[in-house]
Amino acid sequence: MTTSALDIRDLVKCYGARRALDGLTLSVPRHTVTGLVGSNGAGKTTMMMTVAGFLRPTSGSVNLLGQGPFDAEIHKGRFAILPQDSDLPLASRPLELLVHYGRLQGLRRAAAEQSAKAMLDAVHLGDRLNSPIRALSHGMRKRVMMAQCFIGSPDLVLLDEPLSGLDPIEVAHMRGFILQRKTHQTIMISSHNLHDIEQVCDHVAFVEKGRTVRFARIDELTGKSNILSYQLAGTPPDIPALMAALPGGATLDFNPAKLTLICRYPSATFEPQEINQILLPPLQAQCGLIAITQGSSLEDEYLKHSLRAKDKRYSHLN
Amino acid sequence: MSALLQVWRMTCYEWFDAVRSRRVLVALVLYMAVAACTMYWAISILGQLEDVLVKVLQLPQSEQTGIVSTTLWKSKHFQNMMQSMAQSNEVYQDLYGKHPVELIYAWLLFFYMPMLVVLVAANRIPEEVGSGSVRYVMFRSTRGAWVLGKFFGQLSLIGLAVLCSGVCAYLVALIRLGRYVPPDILYNMLAWAVRAWVYAVPFTGLVMGLSLFTKSPGKSTIVGMLAIMSCFIVTVLVAHFTTYTGWRFCLPYLAALLPADYEMLLWRKTFIPLATGTATLVSQGFFFLAAGYFFFRKRDC
Numbered sequence: 235m236t237t238s239a240l241d242i243r244d245l246v247k248c249y250g251a252r253r254a255l256d257g258l259t260l261s262v263p264r265h266t267v268t269g270l271v272g273s274n275g276a277g278k279t280t281m282m283m284t285v286a287g288f289l290r291p292t293s294g295s296v297n298l299l300g301q302g303p304f305d306a307e308i309h310k311g312r313f314a315i316l317p318q319d320s321d322l323p324l325a326s327r328p329l330e331l332l333v334h335y336g337r338l339q340g341l342r343r344a345a346a347e348q349s350a351k352a353m354l355d356a357v358h359l360g361d362r363l364n365s366p367i368r369a370l371s372h373g374m375r376k377r378v379m380m381a382q383c384f385i386g387s388p389d390l391v392l393l394d395e396p397l398s399g400l401d402p403i404e405v406a407h408m409r410g411f412i413l414q415r416k417t418h419q420t421i422m423i424s425s426h427n428l429h430d431i432e433q434v435c436d437h438v439a440f441v442e443k444g445r446t447v448r449f450a451r452i453d454e455l456t457g458k459s460n461i462l463s464y465q466l467a468g469t470p471p472d473i474p475a476l477m478a479a480l481p482g483g484a485t486l487d488f489n490p491a492k493l494t495l496i497c498r499y500p501s502a503t504f505e506p507q508e509i510n511q512i513l514l515p516p517l518q519a520q521c522g523l524i525a526i527t528q529g530s531s532l533e534d535e536y537l538k539h540s541l542r543a544k545d546k547r548y549s550h551l552n
Numbered sequence: 553m554s555a556l557l558q559v560w561r562m563t564c565y566e567w568f569d570a571v572r573s574r575r576v577l578v579a580l581v582l583y584m585a586v587a588a589c590t591m592y593w594a595i596s597i598l599g600q601l602e603d604v605l606v607k608v609l610q611l612p613q614s615e616q617t618g619i620v621s622t623t624l625w626k627s628k629h630f631q632n633m634m635q636s637m638a639q640s641n642e643v644y645q646d647l648y649g650k651h652p653v654e655l656i657y658a659w660l661l662f663f664y665m666p667m668l669v670v671l672v673a674a675n676r677i678p679e680e681v682g683s684g685s686v687r688y689v690m691f692r693s694t695r696g697a698w699v700l701g702k703f704f705g706q707l708s709l710i711g712l713a714v715l716c717s718g719v720c721a722y723l724v725a726l727i728r729l730g731r732y733v734p735p736d737i738l739y740n741m742l743a744w745a746v747r748a749w750v751y752a753v754p755f756t757g758l759v760m761g762l763s764l765f766t767k768s769p770g771k772s773t774i775v776g777m778l779a780i781m782s783c784f785i786v787t788v789l790v791a792h793f794t795t796y797t798g799w800r801f802c803l804p805y806l807a808a809l810l811p812a813d814y815e816m817l818l819w820r821k822t823f824i825p826l827a828t829g830t831a832t833l834v835s836q837g838f839f840f841l842a843a844g845y846f847f848f849r850k851r852d853c
Contacts, residue, residue, distance in 0.1 A: 286687070
């Protein structure tokens with residue numbers, strides 16, 4: 235049994251002369267939630283569609299659950315996807331549709347019904363089991379689409395923009411729904427909402443121009459365990475003195491435009507409380523402290539990583 | 553076994569969805585309306601023709617449409633004329649003595665069946681591929697099972713619609729002609745409906761096979777219509793240009809690839825030609841579908 239639920243090597247997908255995927259390589263560990271982040275047209279959806287067998291790769295390899303590329307006979311019931319921009323059959327009813335899908339996956343009728351009901355309850359559609367899909371709102375349809383992915387508890391689930399179009403309460407609920415499942419399922423989420431990705435994912439992959447440009451654990455990427463960021467009310471008068479007070483291995487970086495002081499420290503040696511004990515008294519006394527945050531946000535990291543390299547027009551966002 | 557089960561589930565859901573979306577209703581109404589209208593029209597034409605015959609031949613006036621035709625069947629000259637129109641003595645012998653109403657129904661049904669098949673079946677696959685709903689199925693089942701499920705679903709839907717059209721045409725004939733249409737004609741008309749359904753198999757395979765090449769339901773319907781019209785044009789041209797010398801001698805082999813070439817086998821009463829025609833037409837249906845599937849199995853969805 236391989237440790238990766240999904241292993242993609244040098245995947246290339248061409249549409250005529252355009253290379254939607256240009257040697258994308260990615261390995262998704264089992265029982266994790268991995269976020270896929272990238273600009274429009276970066277290749278996220280193409281990658282998911284290729285993994286699911288909807289698109290045929292031009293070259294490269296996909297190893298799904300250690301059993302080679304997608305094959306309906308082999309992966310049926312073990313793999314599911316929420317495809318983007320794909321309508322459900324509008325005349326169907328959620329319960330009967332999900333039971334049909336469950337039966338196709340190989341579940342017995344009773345098990346399919348039980349699983350379908352449980353999933354529709356879990357996405358707050360327990361009272362709309364027999365409403366025609368055409369009568370459901372966009373957000374409700376999205377929740378049916380989410381529910382169909384988890385019928386029969388497949389090992390690997392790919393979700394393409396799962397939270398778009400949902401109201402804030404449902405977004406929060408769905409985040410919990412996904413988090414509950416990560417102990418026994420591997421989930422990959424493609425989203426432009428970096429806050430959602432940060433909330434639910436363990437790992438994140440930045441995809442640009444059909445390639446994975448970065449893959450890391452979220453806490454490593456955002457520095458949750460080794461960066462403290464101080465939002466100050468003014469400019470500290472003596473940064474070298476603050477630096478001298480810090481233990482070995484820690485560094486300070488001041489951004490005068492944003493009045494932000496960033497402290498990087500070796501997480502293996504220090505706890506954030508120890509750094510705060512040293513820095514807080516002089517900062518409060520000298521220039522006033524507004525807020526402290528641990529690490530940076532995924533959005534900051536993504537902007538730093540991608541946009542600056544992309545175009546000078548976006549430099550003001552950094 | 554698992555693959556057959558998948559096909560069965562797809563077929564059942566195709567029916568389920570057809571009922572839910574009222575496509576069954578549309579198909580039934582379409583077939584029944586066409587059968588009723590054409591039967592009504594054909595009886596009117598027959599009545600007018602008989603009136604002309606009565607006047608020209610100075611026969612005694614009949615109260616009921618169809619009686620003159622039935623009498624004509626018994627005339628030797630008329631039989632010779634029909635034999636020459638059927639272009640086959642065997643077919644003529646099998647049809648001899650059949651009630652004009654069931655012959656009219658059979659002829660009309662075989663005539664309009666291909667076009668009705670296009671209207672019912674041509675857009676089913678592109679609808680699902682175009683809307684993306686096929687993607688919810690494709691990671692749960694093979695593409696082959698999905699295509700076959702759709703095919704069997706449409707065939708069974710057409711089968712039901714054709715049987716209903718038989719009942720409908722019979723009722724129209726009964727209303728128009730009264731006691732001249734005995735009850736056992738209904739049974740014969742349903743038997744013709746089953747034969748016409750067999751004739752629909754290759755056309756269903758053809759239009760569904762072609763629909764596997766496109767994601768647009770409209771385009772698929774147009775391509776299906778063009779394909780069916782082409783089949784008939786080729787059949788007519790082959791019949792016209794075939795000679796027993798030169799390269800034109802080969803033209804019948806081209807026609808043999810098309811369903812219309814086997815239509816008359818379904819008009820026979822004896823088992824062997826009927827079974828041969830059925831087997832050939834069903835094989836053609838699967839062949840056309842398989843040709844489309846050969847492209848679809850590798851295609852991006």
